[in-house]
Amino acid sequence: MTAEPELLKQARTGDQLAFRKLVEQHEQQVRATVLGMLGDCPEAMDVAQEVFIRFYKSMAQFKGDSSLGTYLTRIAINLSLNELKKRKRTTWLTFFKGNEEKEIQIEDTHSNPDRSDTREMVNKALQLLEPDFRTVVVLRMIDGYSVKETAVMLNLPEGTVASRLARGQKKLKQILEKWM
């Protein structure tokens, strides 16, 4: 298996195969981040794909100060937050049109704890957290970044990240309690 820096070097010269390998290496992590942030919806796939397209276009600017995984996660978080803002605006519009927003419902999958069902349930539960709390929970608990790394990534003080994490964790536990 070719090392990541070598693949990056090749991808920068326009090697499509090298870029494809980079996408293959990171797609699961990027999708996990976006699904955690947006839930399992059609836009989530578009946003996850857009992460790699943005990366492809800005590959020359990627200096390697952070790992590629961290760089992609940062893009994924920013694009997801933009999507959430867009969603909020759309919600306002539908409010004025008189449509009711669909309520997020978590089905009881306890009797059939299938892996994909569990994933869906976790993603739905995450949608019930405020975006600020959701972001730190996704970065820390799904992507596995430390509190310090999360703070650097979000440009926030470590204390803020720790407190959002504690509050997000408490809320998430209340939501998921029945299924654990």
Next chain:
Amino acid sequence: MKKEWLDLLIYSMDHPLTPEEQKILDEALSLSKALKKEQEQLLAMRNLLSQNTPPASPIFVENVIAKLARPQQPKLTTIIVDLYPQIAAACVLFIAVALSAIYVSEGSLTYDALVGVNELSFGDANTLIDY
């Protein structure tokens, strides 16, 4: 269950504890069944979240590559942003020419001169109304 114990338990999930803090937490866990249950639930939840990675998707990779191969139409916003320096320069030039023209013809750049009423008086207003 004391609130400090719960806070310490939650803190311990993301930060290393000092030996003293660890001792307090261990004692609290041995004393409180509720705290022990809380710890089990938190660990179960974290385990659930850490395993939340979706399976690899070859279709996803194909879609990314296909999107890159597709020629992209520039968005209107991109065109506007790209043209912004030229548009801004043209506007500044237009304003400068207009101000110069007013200054040359009126001899000043006061508010009245800009609006074009510097040579009007209240009498003119009456005349205009009568007319």
